Amino acid sequence: MAAFDLMISAEEINSKVKEVAKRISEDYKGESIVVIGVLTGAFIFTSDLVRELDVDVETLDFIQVSSYSGDKSTGNFVFKKDISFDISGKNILLVEDIIDTGRTLKKLCEMLSMRNPKSIKICTAFDKPSRRVTDLVPDYNCFTIPDEFIVGYGLDYDGKYRQFKDVKIVRIKDE
Numbered sequence: 001m002a003a004f005d006l007m008i009s010a011e012e013i014n015s016k017v018k019e020v021a022k023r024i025s026e027d028y029k030g031e032s033i034v035v036i037g038v039l040t041g042a043f044i045f046t047s048d049l050v051r052e053l054d055v056d057v058e059t060l061d062f063i064q065v066s067s068y069s070g071d072k073s074t075g076n077f078v079f080k081k082d083i084s085f086d087i088s089g090k091n092i093l094l095v096e097d098i099i100d101t102g103r104t105l106k107k108l109c110e111m112l113s114m115r116n117p118k119s120i121k122i123c124t125a126f127d128k129p130s131r132r133v134t135d136l137v138p139d140y141n142c143f144t145i146p147d148e149f150i151v152g153y154g155l156d157y158d159g160k161y162r163q164f165k166d167v168k169i170v171r172i173k174d175e
């Protein structure tokens with residue numbers, strides 16, 4: 001059985017996304033960008049964010065990488081879904097749901113850098129800096145959160161709860 005505690009309301013998320021989108025739009029003034037959302041968790045954040053951007057979005061697509069368990073890291077990094085266009089010379093805005101250890105995005109940035117984009121920036125909805133094992137720092141972050149497991153706003157527990165409008169801490173109890 002799962003129990004939930006509210007962490008961040010839909011209203012708070014909504015106004016923070018607008019604020020971050022404004023900063024991004026100012027930073028990229030006069031430039032165009034390619035938005036790449038990281039599936040599956042970032043699907044809601046990506047769609048909310050792009051609709052608030054006041055900047056030329058050349059293309060929007062999603063990418064999906066294998067998730068790794070425990071400390072088994074970089075060796076078995078696989079694209080489950082890659083993008084199909086050339087990103088050389090482009091400004092890439094990578095949109096992620098949450099940064100935890102930072103391994104996923106660190107590796108993803110390394111892989112995308114090899115394709116010679118003009119720039120890569122990271123925008124995340126949530127950040128858990130206390131869990132970091134890499135030097136990864138997002139360029140844009142909506143909420144810094146404590147070391148709790150959250151669901152909602154695209155984030156799941158075992159495939160569930162992605163559709164929650166609010167972000168909640170999930171506590172799994174034995175029957």
Ligand code: 5GP
Nearest residue numbers: 098099100101102103104148149150155156
């Ligand atoms: P990392 O930064 O450790 O490489 O991995 C980040 C990924 O771990 C996220 O994209 C997400 O899939 C998962 N993750 C980390 N913390 C949480 C959390 O609190 N809730 C959920 N649902 N997923 C999380």
Ligand code: MG
Nearest residue numbers: 038041097098
């Ligand atoms: Mg993710």
